Each structure stands twice: as structure tokens, then as C-alpha cells.
Amino acid sequence: MAESSESETHHPASFQSLRVCSFESRKGNEMRSLIERHGGLATIAPSMQEVPLGENPEALQFAEELFAGQIDMIAFMTGVGAKALLAAIETRYPREKFLDALRQTHCIVRGPKPAAVFRSWKVPFAGQAPEPNTWRELLTVFDEDLAGKVVAVQEYGRPSTEFYAALEQRGATVRPVTVYQWALPDDTEPLLSAIRATVAGDLDVLMFTSAQQLHNTLEVAETAGLKQDWLDAAANCVIASIGPTASEHLHSVGLPVDLEPDHPKMGHLVRAAAQAAPKILESKRGND
Numbered sequence: 182m183a184e185s186s187e188s189e190t191h192h193p194a195s196f197q198s199l200r201v202c203s204f205e206s207r208k209g210n211e212m213r214s215l216i217e218r219h220g221g222l223a224t225i226a227p228s229m230q231e232v233p234l235g236e237n238p239e240a241l242q243f244a245e246e247l248f249a250g251q252i253d254m255i256a257f258m259t260g261v262g263a264k265a266l267l268a269a270i271e272t273r274y275p276r277e278k279f280l281d282a283l284r285q286t287h288c289i290v291r292g293p294k295p296a297a298v299f300r301s302w303k304v305p306f307a308g309q310a311p312e313p314n315t316w317r318e319l320l321t322v323f324d325e326d327l328a329g330k331v332v333a334v335q336e337y338g339r340p341s342t343e344f345y346a347a348l349e350q351r352g353a354t355v356r357p358v359t360v361y362q363w364a365l366p367d368d369t370e371p372l373l374s375a376i377r378a379t380v381a382g383d384l385d386v387l388m389f390t391s392a393q394q395l396h397n398t399l400e401v402a403e404t405a406g407l408k409q410d411w412l413d414a415a416a417n418c419v420i421a422s423i424g425p426t427a428s429e430h431l432h433s434v435g436l437p438v439d440l441e442p443d444h445p446k447m448g449h450l451v452r453a454a455a456q457a458a459p460k461i462l463e464s465k466r467g468n469d
Contacts, residue, residue: 194456196221199385199419201454202375204228204394205447206366212388212447219455224384226375228394228401232364233265240269243333243358247282248274252356253330254287256319256344257306258337260294265360266335267302280304291319313424313445316344328352335360339393363393369401376402379418380410386458387415390423390447392430399434412436419461421454423447 201221205212209225216223243266246252257263270279280302288306290296292314299306308322323332332348333356334341345355366372376398378384389395402411412435420438422428424445428438440457442449 194219194452195459196386196455197459198222199458199462200224200383201386201388201458202226202379202384203388203390204372204375204398205388205390206230206394208447212390212451215448215451216388219451221386221455224375224378226372226398227366227368228372228397229363229391230366231261231361233268233361237269237360239359240266241273243356244270244274244279244282246356247286247333248278251331252286252333254289254323254327254353255283255333255335256289256291257295257299257335258291258341259335260298262335262337262360263295263298266358269360289319289322291316313426315425316341316347317425320344320347323348323351325351330354331356333358337361339363339396363397365397365401372398372401373405376405376407376411380407380414382414382417384418385462386419386421386454388421388423388450388454389427389431390450392427395427395430395434417465419454419458419465421450421458423450 196216196219199221201216202224203209203212203216204226206227206229209227213223213225267276267279283304288299288304289308290299290306291310296306296309310319310322312318327348330353332353334345336357336359340357345357348355375384379387399408402408416436419440420431420436422431422438422441424441428441431438439461440453442453
């Protein structure tokens with residue numbers, strides 16, 4: 182999940198009262214505040230919730246392989262996932278046993294959040310992906326030749342199959358470690374309402390802060406028999422994406438990405454959208 186930016190004291194950019202929908206869940210209140218402070222009419226449609234895997238035999242099996250020296254490298258994709266992995270392993274093994282094993286393993290982190298977790302653990306890491314922290318940047322931290330290496334990847338919801346394939350092309354054996362997954366929220370009515378509002382033409386800007394938000398939105402739309410209607414209507418809105426990973430998923434379903442901020446943070450996304458959306462929307466709907 183993208184981080185929010187630092188607080189801002191002035192907002193020259195304005196949505197000019199455009200109707201802005203965010204699919205943010207965990208930081209929905211913060212997103213609403215950002216949109217409204219930039220002159221937008223906010224709709225928050227929570228699209229997902231993080232579901233820790235209650236019984237996690239896969240994490241325990243991974244720990245046993247790590248302790249046995251069968252893992253050469255580990256890629257930690259998220260801070261929350263790193264903490265969840267430790268919590269699962271602690272149900273059977275001492276915390277320090279796991280942290281000591283990490284200290285003896287070549288660990289790489291995808292972005293600042295898992296890096297912060299490692300610092301709190303007092304465990305060094307060998308490399309960190311530069312912004313915008315997609316699997317492509319993460320891949321640059323790995324050696325070109327990984328022949329004979331077993332690379333474990335702490336998953337973060339949906340498997341990063343392209344990342345796995347790229348590691349395998351370098352000769353690695355990839356060991357995915359599922360720690361948690363993304364599910365639909367318990368109450369999908371706000372999301373369904375936003376889908377219907379999009380189809381009805383009652384929204385102007387759609388903002389995505391993760392690829393999983395799009396996946397879940399499409400799932401709810403399909404269940405309601407509105408998937409294609411929503412895609413058609415969404416293409417007529419301004420679509421704002423937090424970063425390359427979300428943008429790739431939007432393009433993969435045929436949606437345009439009208440803007441993406443320089444930094445993958447909520448504050449930057451809202452500011453960029455507020456500045457650009459009125460003109461983009463006029464261009465899209467000028468003859469409506």
C-alpha cells in the first residue's frame with residue numbers, strides 16, 4: 182500500500198468540485214480529507230481488506246527450510262507481510278532463532294516499509310529496490326546469474342508471477358511464501374454503489390492506490406453483471422494511478438491511465454490529480 186505524503190499547508194491545485202472516487206480502504210479517511218482539501222467531492226469505496234492466513238503451515242515449512250540452510254536469498258515485498266511472517270513463525274519457533282537465520286541469509290527488501298521493519302529487528306539487508314519499488318526495480322538488486330540459488334519471495338496478496346519468471350530466467354529456483362492475502366471487504370455495498378455511480382456517469386475521477394483495488398472492483402462489478410458497463414464508463418472518467426504496478430493492471434484490462442504521480446504516495450497522487458483532472462476531463466467529455 183502506498184504511503185501518504187507529508188502534510189501540506191497550501192493547495193494551489195484544485196479539483197474544481199469534480200466528483201472523485203477513491204477505492205482506498207485502510208487510509209480511507211485520510212484520502213477523503215486529501216480530496217476535499219483539494220476541492221474535490223469525495224466518494225470513498227473501500228475495496229479490500231487484509232486477511233492474515235490463520236493457520237500458516239507454509240510459513241512454518243519455509244522456516245524449517247531456512248533453518249536447514251536451504252534458502253539462499255529472500256525478497257521481502259511488504260512490511261506488513263514481513264511482520265506477519267514473523268508472527269506465524271513465532272507460533273512454533275523462538276523469535277531470535279528466525280532473526281538470526283535472516284542475519285545469515287542474503288535478504289533484499291522491495292521498499293521503505295520492509296526496510297523499516299528490518300531496522301526495527303536489527304537485521305541488516307543486502308539491498309533495497311529504488312522507487313517506484315515495482316518488481317522490475319527489485320530485480321535490479323539481484324545478480325544476473327542466480328544459477329543454483331533458491332530465492333524465497335514473501336508474497337503480498339497476489340503472486341508476482343512476472344517477478345518469479347524473471348528470477349527463473351536468471352537460473353533461480355523460486356520459493357513463494359504466502360503470508361497474507363487480500364479479500365473483499367465485509368461490506369461491499371459502498372463499492373457496489375460506487376460501481377453503479379460510475380456506470381450512471383455520476384463520478385468524474387477514479388483513483389487507484391493499488392492493483393488489488395482494481396481486481397476486487399472488477400470482481401464485484403462482474404458479480405453484479407456490470408463489469409463491461411463499468412469498464413466502458415470508467416474509460417470516460419479521469420483515471421489516476423498511484424504507480425507503475427497499478428498502471429500495468431489498469432492497462433491490462435483496457436483502461437487508460439491518465440495520470441501517475443512522480444512519487445507513489447497518496448498525497449502526491451491527489452495533488453497531481455487535482456492539478457490535471459479538470460483539463461483531462463474536459464478533453465474526454467468536451468462534447469458531452
